[in-house]
Amino acid sequence: GAGVSQTPSNKVTEKGKYVELRCDPISGHTALYWYRQSLGQGPEFLIYFQGTGAADDSGLPNDRFFAVRPEGSVSTLKIQRTERGDSAVYLCASSITTPGSYNEQFFGPGTRLTVL
Amino acid sequence: GQQLNQSPQSMFIQEGEDVSMNCTSSSIFNTWLWYKQEPGEGPVLLIALYKAGELTSNGRLTAQFGITRKDSFLNISASIPSDVGIYFCAGLGSGSEKLVFGKGTKLTVNP
Numbered sequence: 001g002a003g004v005s006q007t008p009s010n011k012v013t014e015k016g017k018y019v020e021l022r023c024d025p026i027s028g029h030t031a032l033y034w035y036r037q038s039l040g041q042g043p044e045f046l047i048y049f050q051g052t053g054a055a056d057d058s059g060l061p062n063d064r065f066f067a068v069r070p071e072g073s074v075s076t077l078k079i080q081r082t083e084r085g086d087s088a089v090y091l092c093a094s095s096i097t098t099p100g101s102y103n104e105q106f107f108g109p110g111t112r113l114t115v116l
Numbered sequence: 117g118q119q120l121n122q123s124p125q126s127m128f129i130q131e132g133e134d135v136s137m138n139c140t141s142s143s144i145f146n147t148w149l150w151y152k153q154e155p156g157e158g159p160v161l162l163i164a165l166y167k168a169g170e171l172t173s174n175g176r177l178t179a180q181f182g183i184t185r186k187d188s189f190l191n192i193s194a195s196i197p198s199d200v201g202i203y204f205c206a207g208l209g210s211g212s213e214k215l216v217f218g219k220g221t222k223l224t225v226n227p
Contacts, residue, residue, distance in 0.1 A: 004158070041219055042120075042206075
């Protein structure tokens with residue numbers, strides 16, 4: 001079946017511009033996660049949705065970053081007034097939710113964001 | 117953000133050799149995971165460990181969850197060229213859904 005898909009695969013923008021990154025999770029997965037991976041680093045958690053609501057947004061670096069999941073499926077990560085330091089690969093993952101057990105997070109291929 | 121201490125940073129080995137990499141943390145985790153990432157792809161789960169002291173195998177891969185719950189190692193036996201990639205450890209705390217990753221070990225296998 002289809003995995004997690006992310007669009008665009010690459011995005012080049014100029015400093016100060018606004019960008020939106022989209023994630024389509026695996027069908028039926030109620031949980032959705034955003035991570036950011038800088039060059040030579042491991043992914044770092046940004047935000048986690050359970051259904052439509054953000055259950056944990058403690059990883060968002062500042063108020064320029066915002067994410068939504070209005071219908072509990074597709075999610076959009078929005079970055080305002082982009083800075084060169086925002087350049088990274090933004091990874092999305094999704095999982096089922098079974099209380100009391102580990103729910104494997106399946107990752108998409110990521111969106112590579114370059115801020116010039 | 118928090119990242120786990122993963123070593124070595126990179127490894128260059130000959131096909132057929134065994135590989136070992138490890139991960140340590142200052143915090144306790146309830147679940148330890150090992151992922152592999154190839155260029156242009158997201159991480160793919162290799163092994164999940166749920167219990168302190170647990171030793172788990174998946175084909176040529178073996179991983180252990182440390183007794184202190186602050187460390188884990190991954191061994192790959194008889195490496196082959198398709199083992200090339202970046203291997204990440206990750207930890208999951210109690211009641212948490214956010215994975216904390218290491219910085220990765222880049223593996224190169226020479227045929």
